[in-house]
Amino acid sequence: MVQRPKCFQQMILDLQQYWARWGCAILQPYDVEMGAGTFHPATMLRSLGSGTWNAAYVQPSRRPTDGRYGENPNRTQYYYQFQVIMKPGPQDCQQLYLDSLRYLGIDIENHDIRFVEDDWESPTLGAAGLGWEVWCDGMEISQFTYFQQVGGFECEVVPVEITYGLERVALNVQDVDNFFQLDWNGVDGCRKLTYRDISMRGEQEFSHYNFTKANTAVLLQHFKDAEQECMGLLSAHLALPAYDHCIKASHLFNLLDARGVMSVTERASYIGRVRNLAKKCCEIWLNNTEKKA
Amino acid sequence: MAEFLLEIFSEEIPARMQLSVRDDLKTIMENDLQAQSLSFSSIRSYVTPRRLVGVVEGLAETTKSTIEERRGPKVGAANVAIQGFLKSAGVSLDACEQREGYYYAHLQTKSRNTRDILPEIVQNIFRKMTWPKSMAWPLENGKRSQLWVRPVRSVLTVFDGQAVSFELPTLGLTTSNITYGHRFLAPAAIQVSSFDEYHTKLERGFVIIDHQVRQTQIWQGLKALVHQKNLELQTDESLLQEIAGLVEYPVPLLGQIDAQFMDLPPAVLSTAMRVHQKYFTVRTKEGRIAPYFGVIANIKGKDNNLQMLAGYERVLRARLSDAMFFYAVDVKTSLPMLSRRLETIIFQEKLGTLTQKVTRLKVLMLAQGTGKVGERAAELAKSDLLTTMVGEFPELQGVMGEIYARAEGEVSEVAAAIREHYQPQGPNDQCPSAPLSVALALADKMDTLVGFFAIGEEPTGSKDPYALRRAALGIIRLVRENNLADFSLEPLCHEAVNTYKAQGVAFVKHFQSEYVLNFINDRLKIALRAEGIRHDCVTAVLEGSKTTADAYKPWSIARRAKALQDFLETADGQALLAAFRRAYGILKDEQKKDGISYPGTQVNVQLFTGMQESNLYNHLQKILAERDPLLQAHHYTDLMAQLATLRPLVDAFFDLKVNDEDPMLRQNRLELLGMLIAQMALIADLSHVEG
Numbered sequence: 008m009v010q011r012p013k014c015f016q017q018m019i020l021d022l023q024q025y026w027a028r029w030g031c032a033i034l035q036p037y038d039v040e041m042g043a044g045t046f047h048p049a050t051m052l053r054s055l056g057s058g059t060w061n062a063a064y065v066q067p068s069r070r071p072t073d074g075r076y077g078e079n080p081n082r083t084q085y086y087y088q089f090q091v092i093m094k095p096g097p098q099d100c101q102q103l104y105l106d107s108l109r110y111l112g113i114d115i116e117n118h119d120i121r122f123v124e125d126d127w128e129s130p131t132l133g134a135a136g137l138g139w140e141v142w143c144d145g146m147e148i149s150q151f152t153y154f155q156q157v158g159g160f161e162c163e164v165v166p167v168e169i170t171y172g173l174e175r176v177a178l179n180v181q182d183v184d185n186f187f188q189l190d191w192n193g194v195d196g197c198r199k200l201t202y203r204d205i206s207m208r209g210e211q212e213f214s215h216y217n218f219t220k221a222n223t224a225v226l227l228q229h230f231k232d233a234e235q236e237c238m239g240l241l242s243a244h245l246a247l248p249a250y251d252h253c254i255k256a257s258h259l260f261n262l263l264d265a266r267g268v269m270s271v272t273e274r275a276s277y278i279g280r281v282r283n284l285a286k287k288c289c290e291i292w293l294n295n296t297e298k299k300a
Numbered sequence: 301m302a303e304f305l306l307e308i309f310s311e312e313i314p315a316r317m318q319l320s321v322r323d324d325l326k327t328i329m330e331n332d333l334q335a336q337s338l339s340f341s342s343i344r345s346y347v348t349p350r351r352l353v354g355v356v357e358g359l360a361e362t363t364k365s366t367i368e369e370r371r372g373p374k375v376g377a378a379n380v381a382i383q384g385f386l387k388s389a390g391v392s393l394d395a396c397e398q399r400e401g402y403y404y405a406h407l408q409t410k411s412r413n414t415r416d417i418l419p420e421i422v423q424n425i426f427r428k429m430t431w432p433k434s435m436a437w438p439l440e441n442g443k444r445s446q447l448w449v450r451p452v453r454s455v456l457t458v459f460d461g462q463a464v465s466f467e468l469p470t471l472g473l474t475t476s477n478i479t480y481g482h483r484f485l486a487p488a489a490i491q492v493s494s495f496d497e498y499h500t501k502l503e504r505g506f507v508i509i510d511h512q513v514r515q516t517q518i519w520q521g522l523k524a525l526v527h528q529k530n531l532e533l534q535t536d537e538s539l540l541q542e543i544a545g546l547v548e549y550p551v552p553l554l555g556q557i558d559a560q561f562m563d564l565p566p567a568v569l570s571t572a573m574r575v576h577q578k579y580f581t582v583r584t585k586e587g588r589i590a591p592y593f594g595v596i597a598n599i600k601g602k603d604n605n606l607q608m609l610a611g612y613e614r615v616l617r618a619r620l621s622d623a624m625f626f627y628a629v630d631v632k633t634s635l636p637m638l639s640r641r642l643e644t645i646i647f648q649e650k651l652g653t654l655t656q657k658v659t660r661l662k663v664l665m666l667a668q669g670t671g672k673v674g675e676r677a678a679e680l681a682k683s684d685l686l687t688t689m690v691g692e693f694p695e696l697q698g699v700m701g702e703i704y705a706r707a708e709g710e711v712s713e714v715a716a717a718i719r720e721h722y723q724p725q726g727p728n729d730q731c732p733s734a735p736l737s738v739a740l741a742l743a744d745k746m747d748t749l750v751g752f753f754a755i756g757e758e759p760t761g762s763k764d765p766y767a768l769r770r771a772a773l774g775i776i777r778l779v780r781e782n783n784l785a786d787f788s789l790e791p792l793c794h795e796a797v798n799t800y801k802a803q804g805v806a807f808v809k810h811f812q813s814e815y816v817l818n819f820i821n822d823r824l825k826i827a828l829r830a831e832g833i834r835h836d837c838v839t840a841v842l843e844g845s846k847t848t849a850d851a852y853k854p855w856s857i858a859r860r861a862k863a864l865q866d867f868l869e870t871a872d873g874q875a876l877l878a879a880f881r882r883a884y885g886i887l888k889d890e891q892k893k894d895g896i897s898y899p900g901t902q903v904n905v906q907l908f909t910g911m912q913e914s915n916l917y918n919h920l921q922k923i924l925a926e927r928d929p930l931l932q933a934h935h936y937t938d939l940m941a942q943l944a945t946l947r948p949l950v951d952a953f954f955d956l957k958v959n960d961e962d963p964m965l966r967q968n969r970l971e972l973l974g975m976l977i978a979q980m981a982l983i984a985d986l987s988h989v990e991g
Contacts, residue, residue, distance in 0.1 A: 079625055081618045095438030098453075101311055116484055117607045119597040121546060122349075124314035126433060137435040137450070139312060144611025145577050145595065146618075153437055153451070165438045182607075184614050269644075 012181045013112050014193030015202060018173065019065055022089050025110045026063040029103065031091060034064035039251055040258040043068050044090030044170055048250055051132065051285075052292045053092065054157045054166045060094040065173070069258065071265035074214035077207045080185040081174065084213055085206065089171040096153060096167025104141070104151065104169055112180050119144050127152045131257050131281040133159040133289075136168070148175045158289025174202070217265040226266070230259040230277070237284045246292035253284040301341070302414070302460035304356040305495050306422060307479055311450040312349045315545025317432055319511065321449075322347035325354050328428050332421050337364045338414060346509040348548045350483070353509055354425075355495045361460065365411040372396065372403035415459055419466040422457060426470065439472035446470035454478065461493045481505020482549055484599055506549040506600075514544040521552035522594040526582055529554070531590045534581040536574070543578055547598040553605055555579070555612045557591040561620040564627065567699045568689065572619050575693060579616070626688040634708050635683040635701065642682055648766075651751045651805060654682045660799040664743035667795045670736060677717040677740050680705060684718070698722045713737075724774050731781045738778050742792060745771040745778075746816075750796040753816045756808035772823040779854045785934055789852040793817055817852045824854050828861060836990045837865040844985035856934060863936035864984050872944035879950040880977070880986040886958055887973045898967070900975025907968040912956050916949040917972060924979060931983075939983055950976070 013021065023033050037047040044066035045051060053060045066088045074084035097103065101122070108115055122139035127150060129135070138152035150170040154162050174186045181190055187203035194200070233256040240249035260277045263269055269277065306329075313321070326345040333340055333356065341358025372385040375398055382403070386393060389405040397404040426446065434447040445451070448471075455475045457464045463477030478489045479498070486505035492498040499509065508514050519533075519540060526533045544550070561569065566589045573579040573593050580594035595612050597605065642654035651657075658678060665674035684690050684701030702719035706712070713736045720737035721744050723729055732738055752758065752766050759768050779787050797813045825838050838861040845851050845860075867873040891897050908914045923942045930939040958973070960966045980986065 075622075075625060079618070079621050082622060095442060098440055114607070116599070117601040117603050117605075118611065119599050119608050120484070121598055122312035123546060124312070124316070137433060144597075144608050144615065145579075146611060146615040153435055155435055163444075164442070165436055165444060178614065179611065182610070184617060 014190040025107050031061045031063040039254045044088040050092045056296050063091045071217035074217045076214040077210035087173040091169040094166035095164045100167045132285045133282045159286045223268050250288040257281045301358045304359050305458040306354045307456035308352040309454045310452045315542045318347040318545045362411045366409045368407045370405045518550045525554040532583045543596050551597040565703050571693050630687040635680045638686040639683040650755045663799045668739045670739050677714045731777045745774050746796050754807045772820045776854045785855050837861045840984040840988040844981045860936045867940045875947040876944040879947040883973045898970040898974035900978045903971045912953045916953045
C-alpha cells in the first residue's frame with residue numbers, strides 16, 4: 008500500500024519533534040507581523056552575545072509585495088517559515104538538516120538536493136551571513152546561513168540559521184504543483200481542509216489591501232509613531248519592547264513598498280531608518296545582557 | 301622523488317569562485333615550494349563544489365642545503381663591530397674566512413625533510429588564499445575559526461604514499477588520508493595513498509574532480525539528449541561553467557515546458573529558465589524555442605530520475621506562471637504612462653533621475669537630426685525599467701521595452717531602438733545598424749560618459765564601476781561598424797555637456813569636454829592595437845589631426861592609421877618617412893638653437909635663390925591643392941603616395957646650405973621646412989613613427 012504523504016500540519020509537528028529531540032527549545036510564533044522568521048527576537052537578538060541558544064519555531068511571514076490574489080501557484084503574501092537557530096552552529100549542521108528532510112519523508116536519494124550560494128543580507132536589520140539556498144529539484148526550499156553580523160555587531164559565537172519554506176517543502180512531500188492544493192490536515196471527507204481552505208480568502212483580500220487599499224497616509228503616520236515609540240523605549244533601555252516597534256516599522260515599510268508610493272531615494276531612506284532602529288535595539292539588548300552577566 | 305596530495309574538503313564553495321581559486325592554489329603552492337627550496341616536476345589543481353585539490357609530482361624528499369656567504373667587517377675593525385657580526389651570523393670567529401681584508405661567514409641552511417615542512421606549507425595555503433567573501437564558523441572547542449569561504453570539514457594530506465598527520469588549530473582539524481565521496485551516493489570515508497587512488501576511488505564514489513571534464517560531460521550529455529529529439533542545444537558558455545561548479549557528478553536530463561507558456565516572448569522564456577533555474581534553452585533546427593529544457597542534476601535517481609524531473613518541471617511552471625502574471629500586469633499600463641514615473645528612479649545621485657536622462661536623450665536625438673521618431677524613441681527608451689518583468693529580470697531591460705512597444709503599436713524602428721540602444725554591451729555583443737538605434741545608442745552612451753566625467757567619476761586604474769570604458773568602446777564600434785566615415789564625436793559631446801549644464805548639474809572644476817573625447821580616443825588606440833595596428837601609427841594620426849576637424853572621427857582615424865601602417869611598408873612609404881625625418885631633424889635642431897619655431901606661415905617666394913626651393917615649394921603647393929578633396933574622400937593612401945613624391949625634392953633642397961650666412965635667407969629656408977612639416981603632419985605626424 009502506498010503510504011499517504013504527510014499533510015502540512017503533520018510536517019510542522021514532525022519538524023518540531025525532530026528539532027526538539029536534537030535539543031532545540033520549541034517556541035511559538037512571534038505575535039507581531041513580520042517578513043521572515045529571522046525578525047523573531049529568538050533569532051535576531053539571541054544571535055548576539057556569548058553563550059549557547061538553540062530554538063525552533065514556526066513563523067507566519069508577511070510579504071505584501073508577493074501578493075498574487077491567490078492566482079500564482081506558489082507565491083503568496085502570507086506564508087509559513089519553520090525556523091531553526093543554533094548557536095553555536097554544530098559541526099554536522101548540514102547533515103542534521105538533510106536528515107530532517109528524510110524525517111519529513113523526502114526521499115533524498117531520488118531528489119536533487121543542492122546547496123547553492125546565497126549570501127544573506129538584510130539591509131533593514133543590519134544583518135549579514137554566508138550560506139546557501141537549498142534547492143530540491145531546482146526549487147528553493149530552505150535558506151541555510153552562518154550569521155556573521157547582526158544589527159551591525161559581529162556574532163561572537165557564530166550561529167547557524169535554517170529556514171524552511173514550509174509550503175515549498177510540502178510541494179515535494181505531497182508531490183503537488185500548487186500551494187493551494189496542499190493537504191492541510193490529512194483528513195478525508197467533510198473535515199478535510201486544504202491550504203486553499205485556510206489561505207485563499209486571505210490572499211485575495213490582502214492582495215487588494217496591500218496593492219490598492221492600504222491607506223498610505225495612515226501607514227506613513229504609523230511608521231512615524233512606531234519609530235518614535237521605539238526611540239523612546241530605547242532611551243528607557245527597554246530592548247524588547249523597543250524591538251517590537253522596530254519590527255512594526257519594518258512591516259509598515261513593506262506595506263508602503265507594495266503600494267508603490269516611495270521613490271527610490273525615499274525607499275532607501277526608510278530602509279536606513281529601520282536599520283538604525285534595529286541597530287540600536289541590538290546595542291541595548293547587548294548592553295543589558297552584559298550587565299546581567 | 302615523491303608525490304604530495306592535498307585535499308581541502310569543505311561545505312559547498314560558490315560556483316563563481318571555483319576556477320580562480322583552483323588556479324590560485326596552484327600558484328601559491330608553486331611559490332611556497334620554491335621559497336622552501338623544494339624541487340618538483342609539476343603541480344596540478346582541481347576543484348569541485350566541495351573540494352579543492354592540489355597534487356605535486358616529483359617532489360624532492362628533502363630541501364636543498366644551501367650556503368650563503370656573508371661579508372663582515374674589515375679585519376682589524378672595532379671589536380664591537382666584529383662581535384655584532386658574529387652574533388647576527390651565528391658563527392664563531394674561527395669559522396670565518398679572511399679574504400681581501402674582510403671577514404666572511406658561511407651560513408649553511410641544512411637540508412630538511414619535506415615531510416616536516418608540509419605543515420608549514422599547508423598552513424601557508426590557508427593563510428594566503430584570498431576569497432571574494434569569507435566567513436568564520438564555530439569550531440568544536442567553541443572558538444571562532446579562521447576565515448575561509450565556507451566551513452572546512454576535513455583536510456587530506458598524503459606524502460609519498462603515506463598519511464601525514466598534523467593539527468590545523470585555526471580550523472580545529474587534524475589532517476589525515478581520509479576523504480569522502482558524493483554527499484548522497486557515496487558518503488562513507490575513503491582512504492587513499494596516492495593521487496591515482498584518490499582519483500579512481502572518487503570516480504567510483506561519484507565525484508568527478510576535474511572541472512573541465514564535468515563541463516564536457518554536461519555538454520556532451522545534454523547534446524545527445526537534445527539530438528534524440530532532433531533539436532539543438534543553445535550554446536551558453538557561462539552557464540555551462542557555472543553548472544560545472546554546482547555538481548560533483550553531472551547527470552543531464554531533458555524536461556518539458558508546458559504548452560500554455562509557449563506564447564510568452566522567447567526572451568522571457570529563456571531568461572526565466574536561465575537566470576532562476578539554470579536550465580539550458582533548447583531550440584528547433586529553425587531556431588525557435590522548443591518546448592524542452594536541459595537541466596543538470598547532481599545525482600542519479602534510483603527511479604530513473606522521474607521524481608526529479610517532475611520537480612524540475614513543477615518549479616518551472618511556477619516561475620513561468622509568475623512571468624505570465626508580470627506580463628499581464630505590464631500590458632495594463634502603456635510605456636508612455638510608465639515614462640511619467642521615471643522620476644522615481646535615480647540615474648545617479650548627482651546626475652538626477654531617469655526623467656532628466658530622457659530629457660537629455662531627446663535633445664541629443666534632436667541634435668542628430670532624427671526628428672519625431674528620434675524624440676519618441678528617447679522618450680520610451682527607459683520606460684520598461686518600471687515594468688514588473690524587468691523588475692524581476694533586470695537582464696531583460698530593453699528587450700521588454702521592445703516587446704511592449706510593438707504590442708502598443710509603436711513604429712517598428714522606435715521599438716527596435718528601445719532594445720538596441722543598450723548595445724553593444726561588450727566585445728561579443730551585436731552592434732546595432734538601424735540608423736535610429738545607432739543614434740539612440742550613441743546618445744545614451746555619450747550622455748553617460750559626459751555625466752560621469754562631469755562629476756569626477758571617471759575610471760581609475762582597474763576600477764570602472766559605471767562601465768565607462770565599455771560605453772566608450774560601444775561608441776567606437778557604433779561609428780566604425782556602421783561606416784559613419786565623417787561622424788565626429790565632438791558636436792555630440794558638446795551637446796551632451798550643454799544639456800547637463802541646462803539641467804543645472806554641478807560640474808567638477810577641472811572638467812573639459814576634451815577629457816571625454818580623449819578618453820574615447822584612448823580606447824580607440826587600445827582597440828586598434830588589439831587589431832594589430834601599430835600604436836605609433838595611431839599616435840601619429842591622432843597627433844597630426846589634433847587641431848583639425850578630424851580629431852574625433854573614430855572611423856577615419858582608424859582608416860588613416862591602417863593606411864599609414866600599410867604605406868610605411870612600401871618603398872614610397874620609406875621615402876616619405878626619410879624625407880620627413882631629414883627635414884624634421886634639421887628644423888628641430890635649428891629651432892632649438894634659435895629658441896623660436898618656424899611654423900611655415902611666412903614663406904616668402906621672393907627670397908628663394910634657386911630651383912631647389914621653388915621646386916619644393918611648388919610641388920608642395922600642388923599637393924596641398926589636392927589634399928582636402930582626397931582627405932574628404934578618405935583616400936589616405938593616395939595622399940601619402942603624393943607626399944612621397946616630395947622625397948627627391950627634399951633631398952635636392954638639402955644640396956643648398958640651409959644655414960645660409962644671410963639670416964633672411966636662412967629664416968626663409970627654415971620657414972619652408974616648417975611649412976613642409978606642418979602640412980605633412982596634418983595627415984600624420986610622422987615624428988611619432990618609430991623604427
